[in-house]
Amino acid sequence: MSKRIEINDLDVYYGAFKAVEGVSLEIEPRSVTAFIGPSGCGKSTVLRTINRMHEVIAGAYVDGEILLDGANLYGSGVDPVNVRRQIGMVFQRPNPFPTMTIRENVLAGVLLNNRRMSKGDQDDLVERSLRGANLWNEVKDRLGIPGSGLSGGQQQRLCIARAIAVSPDVLLMDEPCSALDPISTLAIEDLIEELKQEYTIVIVTHNMQQASRVSDKTAFFNIAGTGKPGKLIEYDETTRIFSNPSVQSTEDYVSGRFG
Amino acid sequence: MSKRIEINDLDVYYGAFKAVEGVSLEIEPRSVTAFIGPSGCGKSTVLRTINRMHEVIAGAYVDGEILLDGANLYGSGVDPVNVRRQIGMVFQRPNPFPTMTIRENVLAGVLLNNRRMSKGDQDDLVERSLRGANLWNEVKDRLGIPGSGLSGGQQQRLCIARAIAVSPDVLLMDEPCSALDPISTLAIEDLIEELKQEYTIVIVTHNMQQASRVSDKTAFFNIAGTGKPGKLIEYDETTRIFSNPSVQSTEDYVSGRFG
Amino acid sequence: MTTTISAPRQAQNPLTAGQLPRWSPWATLLAALLVGAAVAGLIAGASGAQFSIVTTAVIGFVLYLVAITVVSQLIEGGRKATDRFVTGLVTGAFLLALIPLVSLVVTVVANGLARFDLEFFTYSMRNVVGEGGGVLHAIVGTLLVTLWAAIISVPVGIFTAIYLVEYGKGKLAKAITFFVDVMTGIPSIVAGLFAYALFALFFGEGVRSGIGGAVALSLLMIPTVVRSTEEMLKLVPNDLREASLALGVPKWLTIAKVVLPTALAGIVTGVTLAVARVIGETAPLLIIAGFTTNMNYNVFDGRMMTLPVFAYNQYVSPGVQEQAYFDRAWAAALILILIVMILNIVARLIAHFFAPKAGR
Amino acid sequence: MTTAAPAATTRASAPNRPADVIFKAVSTTAGVLILIALAGVAIFLVAQAVPAIIGPLPDDDSFWAWVWPLTFGTLWSAFLAMVMAVPMAIAIALFITHFAPRRLASILGYAIDLLAAIPSVIYGLWGIAVLAPFMQPAYAWLAENLGWIPLFSPPASGTGRTILTAAIVLAVMVLPIITALCREIFLQTPRLNEEASLALGATRWEMIRMAVLPHGRSGIIASSILGLGRALGETMAVAMVLASAGAVTFVVVGSQNPSTIAANIALRFPEAHGITVNMLIGSGLVLFAITLLVNAISRWIIAKTTVDGGR
Amino acid sequence: ANESGADEAAPEGSQAAGSSLSGDLAGAGASSMGAAQEAWIAGFQTENPDVNVTYDPAGSGAGREQFIAGGVSFAGSDAYLKDEELEGEFGACVPDTLPVDLPVYISPIAVIFNVEGVDSLNMDASTIAKIFSGQITSWDDPAIAEQNEGVELPATPIQPVHRSDDSGTTENFTEYLAATAAADWTEGVFETWPSSVYSTSEGAQGTSGVVDAVSNGTGTIGYADASRAGDLGTVALKVGEEYVPFTADAAAAAVDASPRVEGRHEGDIAVELDRTTTEAGVYPLVLISYAIACSEYQDAEAGELVKAYLSYVASEEGQAAGQENAGNAPISDELRDEILAVVDSIQ
Ligand SMILES: Nc1ncnc2c1ncn2[C@@H]1O[C@H](COP(=O)(O)OP(=O)(O)OP(=O)(O)O)[C@@H](O)[C@H]1O
Ligand SMILES: Nc1ncnc2c1ncn2[C@@H]1O[C@H](COP(=O)(O)OP(=O)(O)OP(=O)(O)O)[C@@H](O)[C@H]1O
Ligand SMILES: [Mg+2]
Ligand SMILES: [Mg+2]
Ligand SMILES: O=P([O-])([O-])[O-]
Numbered sequence A, B: 001m002s003k004r005i006e007i008n009d010l011d012v013y014y015g016a017f018k019a020v021e022g023v024s025l026e027i028e029p030r031s032v033t034a035f036i037g038p039s040g041c042g043k044s045t046v047l048r049t050i051n052r053m054h055e056v057i058a059g060a061y062v063d064g065e066i067l068l069d070g071a072n073l074y075g076s077g078v079d080p081v082n083v084r085r086q087i088g089m090v091f092q093r094p095n096p097f098p099t100m101t102i103r104e105n106v107l108a109g110v111l112l113n114n115r116r117m118s119k120g121d122q123d124d125l126v127e128r129s130l131r132g133a134n135l136w137n138e139v140k141d142r143l144g145i146p147g148s149g150l151s152g153g154q155q156q157r158l159c160i161a162r163a164i165a166v167s168p169d170v171l172l173m174d175e176p177c178s179a180l181d182p183i184s185t186l187a188i189e190d191l192i193e194e195l196k197q198e199y200t201i202v203i204v205t206h207n208m209q210q211a212s213r214v215s216d217k218t219a220f221f222n223i224a225g226t227g228k229p230g231k232l233i234e235y236d237e238t239t240r241i242f243s244n245p246s247v248q249s250t251e252d253y254v255s256g257r258f259g
Numbered sequence C: 001m002t003t004t005i006s007a008p009r010q011a012q013n014p015l016t017a018g019q020l021p022r023w024s025p026w027a028t029l030l031a032a033l034l035v036g037a038a039v040a041g042l043i044a045g046a047s048g049a050q051f052s053i054v055t056t057a058v059i060g061f062v063l064y065l066v067a068i069t070v071v072s073q074l075i076e077g078g079r080k081a082t083d084r085f086v087t088g089l090v091t092g093a094f095l096l097a098l099i100p101l102v103s104l105v106v107t108v109v110a111n112g113l114a115r116f117d118l119e120f121f122t123y124s125m126r127n128v129v130g131e132g133g134g135v136l137h138a139i140v141g142t143l144l145v146t147l148w149a150a151i152i153s154v155p156v157g158i159f160t161a162i163y164l165v166e167y168g169k170g171k172l173a174k175a176i177t178f179f180v181d182v183m184t185g186i187p188s189i190v191a192g193l194f195a196y197a198l199f200a201l202f203f204g205e206g207v208r209s210g211i212g213g214a215v216a217l218s219l220l221m222i223p224t225v226v227r228s229t230e231e232m233l234k235l236v237p238n239d240l241r242e243a244s245l246a247l248g249v250p251k252w253l254t255i256a257k258v259v260l261p262t263a264l265a266g267i268v269t270g271v272t273l274a275v276a277r278v279i280g281e282t283a284p285l286l287i288i289a290g291f292t293t294n295m296n297y298n299v300f301d302g303r304m305m306t307l308p309v310f311a312y313n314q315y316v317s318p319g320v321q322e323q324a325y326f327d328r329a330w331a332a333a334l335i336l337i338l339i340v341m342i343l344n345i346v347a348r349l350i351a352h353f354f355a356p357k358a359g360r
Numbered sequence D: 001m002t003t004a005a006p007a008a009t010t011r012a013s014a015p016n017r018p019a020d021v022i023f024k025a026v027s028t029t030a031g032v033l034i035l036i037a038l039a040g041v042a043i044f045l046v047a048q049a050v051p052a053i054i055g056p057l058p059d060d061d062s063f064w065a066w067v068w069p070l071t072f073g074t075l076w077s078a079f080l081a082m083v084m085a086v087p088m089a090i091a092i093a094l095f096i097t098h099f100a101p102r103r104l105a106s107i108l109g110y111a112i113d114l115l116a117a118i119p120s121v122i123y124g125l126w127g128i129a130v131l132a133p134f135m136q137p138a139y140a141w142l143a144e145n146l147g148w149i150p151l152f153s154p155p156a157s158g159t160g161r162t163i164l165t166a167a168i169v170l171a172v173m174v175l176p177i178i179t180a181l182c183r184e185i186f187l188q189t190p191r192l193n194e195e196a197s198l199a200l201g202a203t204r205w206e207m208i209r210m211a212v213l214p215h216g217r218s219g220i221i222a223s224s225i226l227g228l229g230r231a232l233g234e235t236m237a238v239a240m241v242l243a244s245a246g247a248v249t250f251v252v253v254g255s256q257n258p259s260t261i262a263a264n265i266a267l268r269f270p271e272a273h274g275i276t277v278n279m280l281i282g283s284g285l286v287l288f289a290i291t292l293l294v295n296a297i298s299r300w301i302i303a304k305t306t307v308d309g310g311r
Numbered sequence E: 001a002n003e004s005g006a007d008e009a010a011p012e013g014s015q016a017a018g019s020s021l022s023g024d025l026a027g028a029g030a031s032s033m034g035a036a037q038e039a040w041i042a043g044f045q046t047e048n049p050d051v052n053v054t055y056d057p058a059g060s061g062a063g064r065e066q067f068i069a070g071g072v073s074f075a076g077s078d079a080y081l082k083d084e085e086l087e088g089e090f091g092a093c094v095p096d097t098l099p100v101d102l103p104v105y106i107s108p109i110a111v112i113f114n115v116e117g118v119d120s121l122n123m124d125a126s127t128i129a130k131i132f133s134g135q136i137t138s139w140d141d142p143a144i145a146e147q148n149e150g151v152e153l154p155a156t157p158i159q160p161v162h163r164s165d166d167s168g169t170t171e172n173f174t175e176y177l178a179a180t181a182a183a184d185w186t187e188g189v190f191e192t193w194p195s196s197v198y199s200t201s202e203g204a205q206g207t208s209g210v211v212d213a214v215s216n217g218t219g220t221i222g223y224a225d226a227s228r229a230g231d232l233g234t235v236a237l238k239v240g241e242e243y244v245p246f247t248a249d250a251a252a253a254a255v256d257a258s259p260r261v262e263g264r265h266e267g268d269i270a271v272e273l274d275r276t277t278t279e280a281g282v283y284p285l286v287l288i289s290y291a292i293a294c295s296e297y298q299d300a301e302a303g304e305l306v307k308a309y310l311s312y313v314a315s316e317e318g319q320a321a322g323q324e325n326a327g328n329a330p331i332s333d334e335l336r337d338e339i340l341a342v343v344d345s346i347q
Helices: A043-050 A080-086 A102-111 A119-132 A136-142 A152-165 A182-195 A208-214 A238-243 A248-254 B043-050 B080-086 B102-113 B119-132 B136-142 B152-165 B182-195 B208-214 B238-243 B248-254 C003-012 C024-047 C053-075 C078-115 C118-122 C136-167 C171-183 C188-203 C210-235 C238-246 C251-279 C283-288 C307-316 C322-354 D018-054 D063-099 D102-117 D120-145 D163-187 D191-199 D204-233 D236-241 D261-271 D275-305 E034-047 E060-069 E125-132 E168-180 E206-216 E248-256 E300-314 E316-326 E333-344
Strands: A005-014 A017-027 A032-036 A060-068 A087-090 A170-174 A200-204 A217-223 A230-237 B005-014 B017-027 B032-036 B060-068 B087-090 B170-174 B200-204 B217-223 B230-237 E023-029 E051-056 E074-077 E100-114 E120-123 E159-163 E202-204 E220-225 E233-239 E242-244 E286-293
Touching: A005 A043, A017 A043, A017 A217, A032 A043, A032 A208, A043 A060, A043 A087, A043 A170, A043 A200, A043 A230, A080 A087, A087 A152, A087 C238, A102 A119, A102 A152, A119 A136, A119 A152, A136 A152, A152 A170, A152 A182, A152 C238, A182 A200, A182 A208, A208 A238, A217 A238, A217 A248, A230 A238, A230 A248, A238 A248, B005 B043, B017 B043, B017 B217, B032 B043, B032 B208, B043 B060, B043 B170, B043 B200, B043 B230, B080 B087, B087 B152, B087 D191, B102 B119, B102 B152, B119 B136, B119 B152, B136 B152, B152 B170, B152 B182, B152 D191, B182 B200, B182 B208, B208 B238, B217 B238, B217 B248, B230 B238, B230 B248, B238 B248, C024 C053, C053 C078, C078 C322, C078 D063, C078 D102, C078 D120, C078 D163, C078 D204, C118 C136, C136 C171, C136 C210, C136 C251, C136 C307, C136 C322, C136 D018, C171 C210, C171 D018, C171 D204, C171 D275, C188 C210, C188 C283, C188 D018, C188 D261, C188 D275, C210 C251, C210 C283, C210 D018, C238 C251, C251 C322, C251 D018, C251 D102, C283 C307, C307 C322, C307 D120, C307 E206, C322 D102, C322 D120, D018 D275, D063 D102, D063 D163, D063 D204, D063 D261, D063 D275, D102 D163, D120 D163, D120 D236, D120 E206, D163 D204, D163 D236, D191 D204, D204 D275, D236 D261, D261 D275, D261 E060, E023 E060, E023 E300, E034 E051, E034 E300, E034 E316, E051 E300, E060 E074, E060 E286, E074 E300, E100 E168, E100 E206, E100 E248, E100 E300, E100 E316, E100 E333, E120 E125, E125 E159, E125 E168, E125 E233, E159 E168, E159 E206, E168 E220, E168 E286, E202 E206, E206 E220, E248 E286, E248 E333, E286 E300, E300 E316, E300 E333
Parallel strands: A017 A230, A032 A200, A032 A217, A087 A170, A170 A200, B017 B230, B032 B200, B032 B217, B087 B170, B170 B200, E023 E051, E023 E074, E120 E233, E159 E202, E159 E220
Antiparallel strands: A005 A017, A005 A060, A217 A230, B005 B017, B005 B060, B217 B230, E074 E286, E100 E220, E100 E233, E100 E286, E233 E242
16 A cells, blocks of 8 residues: 655745755655654645645646656656545645535545445445544544534544545645644544554654654755745654754754754 | 733633633743643633733633732723733734835834824834844835735734834733744844843743743643643743653653653 | 722722723713703704604714713723724714614515405416405516526526636636626616517517516626625635545536535525525516516516516506505515515525534 | 746646536636626627717717716716715624624624615615605705705705615615625734734724724725615616706705616616617616726726735 | 406406407507506406406507517507608508507596695696796795685795606696697697706606605695596696586596597597697596507407407496596597497408
């Protein structure tokens, strides 16, 4: 299921503005990679290019390539819709579909694509996904209530269940815990630990403790100033980044001297 | 100019929901106090009660008292407009008035009280406030452009200039750097250091490094779970909170074991 | 909150600079109204005219504004005084706006109730002379014509709004936005003349039909539908679009299955407003839908009576038993308003059941 | 931001899905359909108006001389209506969004919305039966005591069915349109800006002046234009209420009132034949042109007064 | 509930069972006839349950226009077809046949006023002309007072009200004044009150508008179809040496006393109203409305329906029904015979 990602010399533009410059990195399957860095350095931007979600923003485009198990996501003839089906995404703010029940939310990837599936298969999928997102026990008796009736942390796990229900190879998470309270945060961190068995996971976080707790490797991005493009400063084993980074600004950042 | 704040057994409600319970603390004049804690624990809520800004939210009310140099902010006959003039506030996202120029933004609060200020006095005040916010050199040649034309960090400093232009006694800041890049963040932290000479400052921050860098005392808030009220867990010298807190959960939080 | 200590504390509390007690605006208002009544009484006495509530209210209101502003100025200072003045003004404006509303509703209800009987809802005007008769034919006509107007304008309006919000960026979108606004300014009678000319082109002179009326009404309805739907679609958080796209759902399905359902409640409300806007149109229907006393269920053939045309006609050419005609006119107007209200309530119910459920 | 992309980038390589293409095409078609319908109206108006414009007309007048008093009346009545309705609507919208208790506010808002749903014939009936007799004594008083002001030159109308009465009816009719939009706009004032001004120690009104009104300015203009469109084009209510004489006068209390284009069409059309039909539709064209102009001007004003919010 | 064939409203003795007519018949035209047409349609449909007749009171001009275009089978009009109209084509008629004007609706026009405590006044044409032209501006003017001895007239200003739309009523009213008081009424005959003249008078839309304006105003005076005079004060016109209040008989008498228009084609009955008559008991301020129909229809079925309908309209029963609902004056028997003869020849 999980796949390797290779980013080669990636520049990302918002119209005329170059937001990110020269990013290259390789992400192993079945691993958790954390993107850290100060605000505005381009973490989210890079993350979104991995499943071509940046294209949703008018005027955004990339230069460079991203390979998924060797296949270029930006090759000609590649359908972004297919890319996104293989590379799921979880956002900063939980965003269950407000018009759908919990069950429908989990099935959204299937239902919205007009795919036919027997009731039994649907039930299976719902249970499997909700279990996968550690939410099954909490909601199994009220699958029919609206998804927005859950607490923030539950909503976020519902979004994760929704993302994994389409069996992606990769799961991208953009600050999935930043709107959650500490208990929910811990639940999600535990979940990431489990999901790693099956998926390649990339997570953006502002919280360095979280990065050091959940990730195998960490990429540190930085920005020289407002209006300058963000750059990948250092990419290494998480333990190394937090204990003995090779670049001074990484050291400054993780030790809290700025940011 | 600066004043002492005393919070006595404060509960804050949003309608029927008790968001914060039993907060008591004393803040010395000319000091910087940091509020830290996980998301949703009520830091912003408590901060806003200090200048009665919570009243802007429908259904919000407090139980308890807050004294400013001994005068109860919630005493009968106290006009919140007066309170807010003495206790300034800076918000998480920079919010200059989009239709006003830089100059007008700085003067916005002053002109309310003193319509007939001479042009010369106005110029003086604009310069003084912008210097106080470390922004003068960057904008002195373009005071006539809209405030929204500045970068995020500059906007935030503009908001600080606007707040100090009315010569408040106290300055409240709710995560003033969380939307800013590292360079702007450092500029604001330096500024806080200077402002402390004249104002009593209370700052909410998610960033523990920032708390330890800028504050004299730190208050740690926590929450038992979603739907429970937030509580003040520990309030002490910043150095003590970060090196040797007396409560276990504070220790856990500052050492990054959760949150 | 204890009264015992508040007095001394207030004396030293620097935050309590002059404030009027909470009841003072009400007291001032009462006093002002009393003075107003006295003055109105004097005027009435002097001129022999009737005591005027209007004079009382006007004098009372002006007095209140002056008094509260002056008192506040003296005790609380200029800024507070301005605030109180504006508060008074704004509230006064609101109450003033309620007067025509109440007057209209009262007039319509008072006059309309006379013929609010079973016969009125079950009879047409076929073979009715003088008293009696009903508006079943006009109710049916209004419902059919409006329904068809909605059938024409709702899809066009919604798809246009979708184009503007989800696709349009360039000159075409700008042009559409501009001309939709221009379209709101088409006088209804011109819409009727246009629809007539259009139908006469195909079906010959003298053509009259319900569908023609529906076309005329669509012209008036479309801009409202576009505008309100556009606003509603803009309110759908981008989060949801992104969530759907990130699941590998194509854009059109995202719009059809996520964006539209989320905005549904708002769109329904907008459509209801648009229907309300046109359901009472008279001039275009007089021209193109025609006039009949008979039942007609077929919008594609023959004249079709509608409630506004009925009300207008009853008013314009009554027979000797005038009152019977006027009663029917007002009753028809009342029914029209009731239909709009029912539509509104239905829309609200739909909005209530389909609205995105608020979290927690 | 429509900067041309550097050539070598992979900006749009996705193959288009048929369903996506169709959906987009349908949406675009709908938009274009509106333009076509409008073009149809314009062509119809022009084609019908040309014989009247090139004349000759029955009274040897030029078309423009004939249409001028009507144009004047249309603009004057709409102007009077807007002078009353816009401040009222802003005040009501402010009352509902910022002054009234919230629960009450939504009910009251609904009540005002209901005004929009009342058919114009009923406004006409109400105007004749209730409003005009109610206003008549006031007009008599104005003409008697303030007659030196040109607006109130005596003699006053004996029935009260003056242009001012018609304008009041129009104002009541457009009020809900403007109010509804202003309400939405005021509600969307960024909280941040409202709070910023309150935190500076502003009173409620000062907050409105600093944050709400500047933010809503373009919206107020836009909604007023929508209302103005309705006021310019309203037919039946004006035809029924106004004692029109086609005069060009600013007096608002007299018997001799200007007529409006739309009302005049309604009055004359039933008996019109031959060239008069062309004249009437020609006046409709003039009204259409006015609407177009008003919209264009308002857009221009909005574009000029809106300070660009972005960085 | 009243739509079904067997109608409870059907008068006893109706020949409903015997009727073989069916189909739709559409007419349009003068609003003055609206109420009368309603009564005629009801009566006719009751006799012929399978027929649907509609009459759109859109206005005389619109009616004639639609009739000429062939949109309707018959028209109602306050004026007979003009010569230039007769030169053109008629959509529903057989080419080169001329349509006929039939005076089926006669109604007095009342001069109505609203002065507190006064129910009726006597006036001669010149006084009325002076009032509407703004030469008499107060109710206690001697010109009014001397014709109304014993009536208490207040010093209120007079507010005349006229029709602001194009109107046959206005045309008849001004024709009366121009014919009988030319010295005081200098602007002649018009259908639309011009904005430039007699500008003390105030416009109102339609008969109802005038009636409303007069009843809601103070010191107002106007003119309207007599059936709408209601509780308002009305004027008795000076004819010869007498003051004649309007009555149905007096109005019908006015028509009988009037000659026909010269030079009309065969079958056409256009009346040249004599406004200046001094005959006793005649009320010369009347309005005639014509039914206009083809003499030969392209569509024979339509011809049959029109023929049957107009026969009913002109019949004693039809005229009585009209009077009952619309307050118009029934046509005299001589006129009826004349009309029925023409109707019978319609093909
Ligand atoms: N839609 C957009 N249009 C234009 N510029 C954008 C857009 N989104 C982001 N940017 C710019 O791109 C740069 C990188 O933004 P990005 O959101 O990737 O940063 P980030 O590291 O995720 O920050 P944060 O921690 O605040 O989420 C910033 O300068 C930002 O202003
Ligand atoms: N306007 C509001 N209405 C109702 N509840 C609110 C409102 N604002 C905050 N709350 C609730 O009050 C509690 C405290 O919120 P508060 O915003 O003070 O937390 P915080 O510590 O500032 O969190 P953060 O770090 O995310 O800013 C939370 O449970 C929140 O859901
Ligand atoms: Mg981000
Ligand atoms: Mg907060
Ligand atoms: O019958 P008229 O409406 O033309 O007076």
